[in-house]
Amino acid sequence: MNLSKITIIGLGLIGGSLAWGLKKSGCVRQVVGVDLDERAIDYAIQEGIIDGGSKEIEKGVDRSQVVVIATHVGLIPGIVKSVSSIASDGTIITDVGSVKGKIVEEVERSLPSHLHFVGGHPIAGTERSGVWAADFGLFQGKRCILTPTSKTDSEALGGVKSIWEAVGAHVFTMDAGTHDRVFGFVSHLPHVVAYALINAVASVRQPDNILDFAGGGLRDYTRIGASSPDMWSDIFLANRENTLEAIREFKRALEKIEDFIKAGNADGLEEELRRVVNIKNRMSK
Amino acid sequence: MNLSKITIIGLGLIGGSLAWGLKKSGCVRQVVGVDLDERAIDYAIQEGIIDGGSKEIEKGVDRSQVVVIATHVGLIPGIVKSVSSIASDGTIITDVGSVKGKIVEEVERSLPSHLHFVGGHPIAGTERSGVWAADFGLFQGKRCILTPTSKTDSEALGGVKSIWEAVGAHVFTMDAGTHDRVFGFVSHLPHVVAYALINAVASVRQPDNILDFAGGGLRDYTRIGASSPDMWSDIFLANRENTLEAIREFKRALEKIEDFIKAGNADGLEEELRRVVNIKNRMSK
Numbered sequence: 001m002n003l004s005k006i007t008i009i010g011l012g013l014i015g016g017s018l019a020w021g022l023k024k025s026g027c028v029r030q031v032v033g034v035d036l037d038e039r040a041i042d043y044a045i046q047e048g049i050i051d052g053g054s055k056e057i058e059k060g061v062d063r064s065q066v067v068v069i070a071t072h073v074g075l076i077p078g079i080v081k082s083v084s085s086i087a088s089d090g091t092i093i094t095d096v097g098s099v100k101g102k103i104v105e106e107v108e109r110s111l112p113s114h115l116h117f118v119g120g121h122p123i124a125g126t127e128r129s130g131v132w133a134a135d136f137g138l139f140q141g142k143r144c145i146l147t148p149t150s151k152t153d154s155e156a157l158g159g160v161k162s163i164w165e166a167v168g169a170h171v172f173t174m175d176a177g178t179h180d181r182v183f184g185f186v187s188h189l190p191h192v193v194a195y196a197l198i199n200a201v202a203s204v205r206q207p208d209n210i211l212d213f214a215g216g217g218l219r220d221y222t223r224i225g226a227s228s229p230d231m232w233s234d235i236f237l238a239n240r241e242n243t244l245e246a247i248r249e250f251k252r253a254l255e256k257i258e259d260f261i262k263a264g265n266a267d268g269l270e271e272e273l274r275r276v277v278n279i280k281n282r283m284s285k
Numbered sequence: 286m287n288l289s290k291i292t293i294i295g296l297g298l299i300g301g302s303l304a305w306g307l308k309k310s311g312c313v314r315q316v317v318g319v320d321l322d323e324r325a326i327d328y329a330i331q332e333g334i335i336d337g338g339s340k341e342i343e344k345g346v347d348r349s350q351v352v353v354i355a356t357h358v359g360l361i362p363g364i365v366k367s368v369s370s371i372a373s374d375g376t377i378i379t380d381v382g383s384v385k386g387k388i389v390e391e392v393e394r395s396l397p398s399h400l401h402f403v404g405g406h407p408i409a410g411t412e413r414s415g416v417w418a419a420d421f422g423l424f425q426g427k428r429c430i431l432t433p434t435s436k437t438d439s440e441a442l443g444g445v446k447s448i449w450e451a452v453g454a455h456v457f458t459m460d461a462g463t464h465d466r467v468f469g470f471v472s473h474l475p476h477v478v479a480y481a482l483i484n485a486v487a488s489v490r491q492p493d494n495i496l497d498f499a500g501g502g503l504r505d506y507t508r509i510g511a512s513s514p515d516m517w518s519d520i521f522l523a524n525r526e527n528t529l530e531a532i533r534e535f536k537r538a539l540e541k542i543e544d545f546i547k548a549g550n551a552d553g554l555e556e557e558l559r560r561v562v563n564i565k566n567r568m569s570k
Contacts, residue, residue: 123498123500181492182492182495183498185489185503186486186495186500186503188502190482190503190505190506191502192543193482193539195557195561196535196538196539197475197478197538198564198565199541199557200470200531200537201474202560203538204466204534207463210470211564213468213471213472214568215427215428215471217471217472217476218471220475222565222568224505229555229559229562232558233554233558234551236542236546237546237551240547244547247539247546249489250485251536251539253481253488254477254481254485256481256484257477257481257521258532261521261522261525261532262525262529264522272484273480275484276479276484279483279486279496280507283499
């Protein structure tokens with residue numbers, strides 16, 4: 001796919017890194033950024049992350065062949081609508097949202113037939129955020145999941161795939177429902193749990209300097225629990241059913257350990273903990 | 286404190302690193318290791334971690350001024366008893382166990398009056414284990430908590446303090462009960478939670494390759510959940526009441542988030558998550 005213009009809406013960590021990676025790859029002549037924050041645009045132009053930028057969607061997407069929406073999950077369907085009303089024939093719209101089912105369903109219900117949409121989710125978040133944290137190598141060797149449906153145009157799917165491959169990602173396809181179930185467990189649940197854990201520890205009043213001793217294990221949770229609260233609140237709600245199912249499953253696993261501790265059952269407890277080591281070995285492969 | 290001989294019982298990560306750090310510090314003439322595993326002793330001698338070693342406690346502690354017990358928590362009181370029956374007058378016995386209340390109580394009940402005991406806990410564990418992972422700089426800049434009681438000899442306390450300071454640790458004192466409450470929250474709870482989380486995710490049958498997508502947050506839990514299951518089972522049971530209280534508190538925090546998600550309450554949810562960022566800022570200080 002040889003592109004003359006691609007527009008990234010939302011110059012955050014993901015949008016900025018994608019723009020920059022695409023510029024470095026040379027697969028597109030012009031990378032344009034759209035963001036409400038003028039400082040983000042100025043910074044991105046100055047650093048060579050984008051070729052040009054605008055605060056207005058209309059200006060930004062003018063004559064773009066591909067529009068990537070890299071905002072918070074809750075904003076995506078609305079932005080697709082804005083883009084749809086102005087994009088030219090055959091424009092491919094894609095996104096980077098961490099939740100796919102709701103977005104894909106909502107977008108497909110209202111997308112005009114002369115445009116294409118492909119849902120996407122690069123697995124490359126860090127606890128950092130903003131274009132200031134952008135890194136053109138962020139997606140190198142990482143996975144990117146695309147969630148085509150029966151309505152997805154295969155050329156549009158191929159186009160989005162080639163964009164992610166241009167920045168070094170390994171592209172997988174998955175249906176949106178499976179995606180949301182998987183990430184409800186492997187990503188959204190771990191974040192819920194990290195937030196709850198840190199809040200629980202901080203609720204301890206006696207001794208009041210308890211956080212000074214976080215080195216003993218708690219600190220590992222702060223990376224995961226330090227990410228943007230508005231972004232995660234959005235994600236948990238957009239993936240409500242799956243997140244709630246994952247929480248229920250987690251509570252069952254927690255109560256199993258709790259019961260072994262209550263009963264003073266050393267063998268049962270150790271066996272329950274030992275399963276984790278086996279699982280970890282499967283993960284390292 | 287100028288020592289002629291110190292004995293470390295249990296050449297694991299902590300015992301091995303302490304032995305090595307003491308040798309490097311030059312504050313003791315002879316560092317002897319005791320371990321049931323002959324390979325650990327051979328390795329430690331070969332690497333210059335200890336001056337000599339033995340599989341037998343009796344040989345190892347002969348004429349030692351300080352004996353450090355660096356085994357799993359559950360074994361410590363029994364080993365103190367063995368050491369007590371052979372140690373010479375004035376020997377200082379200390380330990381590195383992650384739980385202090387039960388150990389200190391049990392030891393003080395039975396310790397002969399010609400010996401001294403000081404409970405200790407260096408905050409320096411990693412997911413690695415064994416003398417093969419020993420590092421003479423492991424305690425540099427780390428905290429070490431000592432838990433003296435009204436019965437503790439102040440010279441013995443000073444002696445143990447100077448040993449930890451010799452390897453670069455910052456020494457704090459705390460009563461054993463407070464210690465166990467603090468570490469129930471900041472260390473034992475995070476481990477319980479990590480074990481439960483990984484088990485919950487692994488229990489998902491559909492899709493069966495769910496662990497392939499662990500990059501989205503789960504992987505951060507595997508460091509903490511990969512530590513030795515027998516060691517942690519031991520710790521959870523030795524600190525049973527505090528661990529159970531911490532689990533209860535955590536479940537309350539989790540259910541708060543769960544309820545906001547259930548209710549679709551975006552403002553409440555975001556506010557609940559935002560507290561974590563403030564707490565994190567307090568921790569970084």
